[in-house]
Amino acid sequence: MTNKKNAFFTLFFSCCPGAGEMYMGLYKQGIGLMGLFFGTAALAAWLRWEELLLFLCPIVWCYSFFHTHNLRRMTEEEFAAVEDKFFFEDYVDWERDWQFTAKHRRIFGIVLLLMGISVLWRAALNLVGYYFNLPGIFWELSRCLPQVIMAVVVLCAALHLMREPKGDEEESMEEDAEEAEAV
Known part of the structure; x- marks a missing residue:
């Protein structure tokens, strides 16, 4: 080559x-x-x-x-x-069972939350703009419906990611205690 x-x-x-x-x-x-x-x-x-x-x-x-x-x-x-590899290969380890750390879950969850709120906000503003025009509101609702559904899905995913699983808090505290003892 x-x-x-x-x-x-x-x-x-x-x-x-x-x-x-x-x-x-x-x-x-x-x-x-x-x-x-x-x-x-x-x-x-x-x-x-x-x-x-x-x-x-x-x-x-x-x-x-x-x-x-x-x-x-x-x-x-x-x-x-020069190696021909995908640009994200250096950041993702495909060999292990890939999971978010608690810090990354929160960051990704916050980003998804903000994205979902943004879509809902725009859809709400468009609907309020057509509030007094009834035929227009039906047209706008049908146009915004896919975006509203996607925003709700993104918001649910964000809230799920930001919520700590019950077992992770105890495991992370035990890992921190073990690391402190090792030092």
Whole structure:
């Protein structure tokens, strides 16, 4: 595999997140970036979270664009040392039974809670805006119903994740006591 590709095609493909990496032969990196970019755009469009589009999509696009050009500028030896792996592989251990720690459960739960509240807030504001126009309120309700259902699901998941299982508190206290004794 070589990184000495056509400069025009490298520029052309680097304009689409992930396509430049795939053109360079790094398919896992390209698919991961493309999936993150277009998945974020689809989720934001479906849930009407324009802020997510404005924040995350440009970051992914810029990363992919400059990463492609940095790959092209590498020497053959440096490029040969680049592993083609999904960008999240360094953060997730697929070999073990993966579970959230208590700290990460709370953080993820709070993020989901805020996302759910955001969707419900927008749906409520849209419905109140059409309060005096009865035919309009039915149209708005039918348009907002999938988003409201998704928000309720996200809120329930967030509350479930933030709630401590009864056995975890005792186990974590015992682990802390064992660690203190070991020190």
